[in-house]
Amino acid sequence: MVRVFIPGDTTACALGANEVAAEILRQAQQRGLEVEVIRNGSRGAFWLEPLLEIDSDHGRLAFGQVSVDDVFELFEAGFPRPCEHETYLGKVADIEWLERQDRLTFARAGLTDPTSLEDYKKHGGYKGLKQALKMSPAEIVDEVTRSGLRGRGGAAFPTGIKWNTVLNTPADQKYVAANADEGDSGTFADRLLMEADPYQLIEGMTICAMAVGASQGYIYLRSEYPKALMILEQAINTAREANLLGDDIGASGRDFDIEVRVGAGAYICGEETSMLESLEGKRGLVRFKPPLPAIEGLFGKPTVVNNVLTLGAVSTVLAEGASHYEDYGCGRSRGTLTVQLAGNIRRGGLVEIPFGTSLRTLVEDFGGGTASGRPARAIQVGGPLGAYLPASQWDTPLDYESMSEVGAMLGHGGVVVFDDSVDMLEQARFAMEFCALESCGKCTPCRIGSVRGVELLDKIGIGDERSANMDLLEELCETLDGGSLCAMGGLTPMPVRSAVKYFPEDFERGLEDL
Amino acid sequence: MRVNCLNSLTTVLDFKNLYMNPSTGNHATVVTRAVEKYAETPGGLLPLLHEIQASLGYIPKTSVPMIASGMGLSRAEVHGVISFYHDFHDEPRGETTIHLCRAEACQAMGSRLLEKHVKSRLGVDFGGTTKDGRYTLEPVYCLGNCACSPSIRIGDDVHARVDADRFDQLLDMD
Ligand SMILES: Cc1cc2nc3c(=O)[nH]c(=O)nc-3n(C[C@H](O)[C@H](O)[C@H](O)COP(=O)(O)O)c2cc1C
Ligand code: SF4
Ligand code: FES
Numbered sequence A: 001m002v003r004v005f006i007p008g009d010t011t012a013c014a015l016g017a018n019e020v021a022a023e024i025l026r027q028a029q030q031r032g033l034e035v036e037v038i039r040n041g042s043r044g045a046f047w048l049e050p051l052l053e054i055d056s057d058h059g060r061l062a063f064g065q066v067s068v069d070d071v072f073e074l075f076e077a078g079f080p081r082p083c084e085h086e087t088y089l090g091k092v093a094d095i096e097w098l099e100r101q102d103r104l105t106f107a108r109a110g111l112t113d114p115t116s117l118e119d120y121k122k123h124g125g126y127k128g129l130k131q132a133l134k135m136s137p138a139e140i141v142d143e144v145t146r147s148g149l150r151g152r153g154g155a156a157f158p159t160g161i162k163w164n165t166v167l168n169t170p171a172d173q174k175y176v177a178a179n180a181d182e183g184d185s186g187t188f189a190d191r192l193l194m195e196a197d198p199y200q201l202i203e204g205m206t207i208c209a210m211a212v213g214a215s216q217g218y219i220y221l222r223s224e225y226p227k228a229l230m231i232l233e234q235a236i237n238t239a240r241e242a243n244l245l246g247d248d249i250g251a252s253g254r255d256f257d258i259e260v261r262v263g264a265g266a267y268i269c270g271e272e273t274s275m276l277e278s279l280e281g282k283r284g285l286v287r288f289k290p291p292l293p294a295i296e297g298l299f300g301k302p303t304v305v306n307n308v309l310t311l312g313a314v315s316t317v318l319a320e321g322a323s324h325y326e327d328y329g330c331g332r333s334r335g336t337l338t339v340q341l342a343g344n345i346r347r348g349g350l351v352e353i354p355f356g357t358s359l360r361t362l363v364e365d366f367g368g369g370t371a372s373g374r375p376a377r378a379i380q381v382g383g384p385l386g387a388y389l390p391a392s393q394w395d396t397p398l399d400y401e402s403m404s405e406v407g408a409m410l411g412h413g414g415v416v417v418f419d420d421s422v423d424m425l426e427q428a429r430f431a432m433e434f435c436a437l438e439s440c441g442k443c444t445p446c447r448i449g450s451v452r453g454v455e456l457l458d459k460i461g462i463g464d465e466r467s468a469n470m471d472l473l474e475e476l477c478e479t480l481d482g483g484s485l486c487a488m489g490g491l492t493p494m495p496v497r498s499a500v501k502y503f504p505e506d507f508e509r510g511l512e513d514l
Numbered sequence B: 001m002r003v004n005c006l007n008s009l010t011t012v013l014d015f016k017n018l019y020m021n022p023s024t025g026n027h028a029t030v031v032t033r034a035v036e037k038y039a040e041t042p043g044g045l046l047p048l049l050h051e052i053q054a055s056l057g058y059i060p061k062t063s064v065p066m067i068a069s070g071m072g073l074s075r076a077e078v079h080g081v082i083s084f085y086h087d088f089h090d091e092p093r094g095e096t097t098i099h100l101c102r103a104e105a106c107q108a109m110g111s112r113l114l115e116k117h118v119k120s121r122l123g124v125d126f127g128g129t130t131k132d133g134r135y136t137l138e139p140v141y142c143l144g145n146c147a148c149s150p151s152i153r154i155g156d157d158v159h160a161r162v163d164a165d166r167f168d169q170l171l172d173m174d
Helices: A010-014 A017-030 A068-076 A117-122 A127-133 A137-147 A159-167 A189-196 A198-212 A226-241 A272-279 A308-320 A322-326 A359-366 A400-405 A424-438 A444-461 A466-482 A487-491 A493-502 B006-013 B027-038 B045-056 B061-071 B075-084 B111-122 B164-173
Strands: A002-005 A035-038 A052-054 A061-063 A088-091 A175-180 A216-221 A257-262 A303-307 A336-343 A349-354 A376-381 A414-419 B096-101 B135-140 B152-154 B157-159
Touching: A010 A017, A010 A226, A010 B157, A017 A035, A017 A068, A117 A198, A117 A226, A127 A198, A127 A308, A137 A159, A137 A198, A137 A308, A137 A322, A159 A198, A159 A303, A175 A198, A175 A272, A175 A308, A189 A198, A189 A226, A189 A308, A198 A216, A198 A226, A198 A303, A198 A308, A216 A226, A216 A272, A226 A257, A257 B045, A272 A303, A303 A308, A308 A322, A336 A359, A349 A359, A359 A376, A359 A414, A376 A424, A376 A493, A424 A444, A424 A487, A424 A493, A444 A466, A444 A487, A466 A487, A466 A493, A487 A493, B027 B045, B027 B061, B045 B061, B045 B075, B061 B075, B096 B111, B111 B135, B111 B164, B152 B164
Parallel strands: A002 A035, A175 A216, A175 A303, A216 A257, A336 A414, B096 B135
Antiparallel strands: A002 A052, A052 A061, A061 A088, A336 A349, A376 A414, B096 B152, B152 B157
């Protein structure tokens, strides 16, 4: 039977993959051809979705941007055998956009059926846990520390140090909480990992549990990701049946299980202490630190909170060794960087590359410029709390330190491109509006100041006492900066100030321009 | 997932079962059952509220006392949680929720224009339900589909590169 791969991924389906899959089965049935449709994960080349693949003697062959209307023609041309068609892209392995990447965390994405444990193991899965089970907890933590892995959720905190704290805090119960809230706009790497390679997260969490002595794990998943939920639930059940979760994992004498908890549409619940409150069934109010979650976390117990990508990377670190992972990257940014190319971009999707690549390379070489064909004007890096950068800054290398030198941050790796039709005052206003909407309410500057920020920008927009209001806006940014308990209020000034600094002309229009 | 005939494909595609446990019995039964199910779950209030909302479409105000006593919380605590999260609602809603992404990647691809169109086509603002009771419109801040913006979610289905025409087409097909 011929195998046809059609991603079951959210974006692929949003572009019609389900309809294409159904049409392929229909056409095959009519022609008496036997095909097996496999809903693989996406490779993250979202601009090519729906990306159809078939097996051949020369490896997997690809057909890109396939629509329902193409399916009949494809069969006429000889599909599911290799055939000539305008959607035909040749060997998957030769697609330059993919071939130029260094896939570690996303090596399996798109290759496999995400829910198949067998596929996962066949492609190197559970090698890391097997290693870990031979090591002492301290050795596992040491391996993670030596890899140089830093948290991928935004704050870039060294993972090994966090784990070490949990390991060395005695308690009758410890937890691992995977942060799958992925609230940053312009990001989808966690989603892709969970939908394309869910066992990697499960394995990473299990390794973490073995390292720190946790017996219960939670995945805090945002409600905006219904497909990821379905796939995770299925993978967790399968892992349980295979004794890779539950009691006495792999006859190691150790217990660990995972439960998925669905969030309820609050951006702030991605902040780790807010997430813990939410997991406890409460309002997502940010907690004061200390105590650190590593010491008093979920239900007051020592808890590792890590991003999905961080936990996923741990599987690679343990499987291939710390030095293999550390070999990628530059300076204090080790391993690979997962960038999500989004917004007004021709070839958007997930790009996994070594740290240190420039924004320009990313957006021009990988991204192929804007989708609209107009010149790019601003790029927002690092989610809604990240800076807007103008062309003069696009040669900055993408690593944690270089970005912070230009007043920006990498965050979770979101890169959102805007063309020259963007109004930067609108963008600054949106940053304030978003802060007002999503503030947990604990600090006055964040709760009230943001509303005031929206009003100020509205006045500036109509040229009302512009220079006085611009001064007030800067003062407000200072207040937010200094008077916020967490980065929601604390970093809202970043997009606002960068817009003002790099695009002053957008704040200078007066009444006469309206 | 592997499928080799159309029937099995439809089951695979039927994600809606996940959230929608078709409501059986009256409100009180649904609430009592959910409370029984989650009373012993550590931090079980969120899953409990999700379950009630999935069954009834909203969390009736009248159910708050029952939830509170079942979960060992005060009414104020339960109310506080319902009002904190954007997903929870204590008023009846349209049959289907349409989530329109208002976040940056979608803005970069024209979501502000799309927002105007959607509101006028449905005749509602955010939070509003169409006169025929079919749709409630809500804003959402990212659906993770940002490489192919603008994005909207109708029920549990996300749609990519949606402009005004495509939106009308989706409504006509729904
Ligand atoms: C407002 C706010 C939102 C956040 N949202 C997320 C998120 O959606 N996902 C995430 O992993 N981390 C998020 N973080 C960072 C977490 O607080 C925390 O640093 C992270 O989960 C730790 O994991 P890591 O060390 O693996 O990065 C957010 C932080 C703030 C202040
Ligand atoms: S800065 Fe805002 S979100 Fe953060 S704790 Fe204060 S009020 Fe809550
Ligand atoms: S910003 Fe709209 S889907 Fe991500």
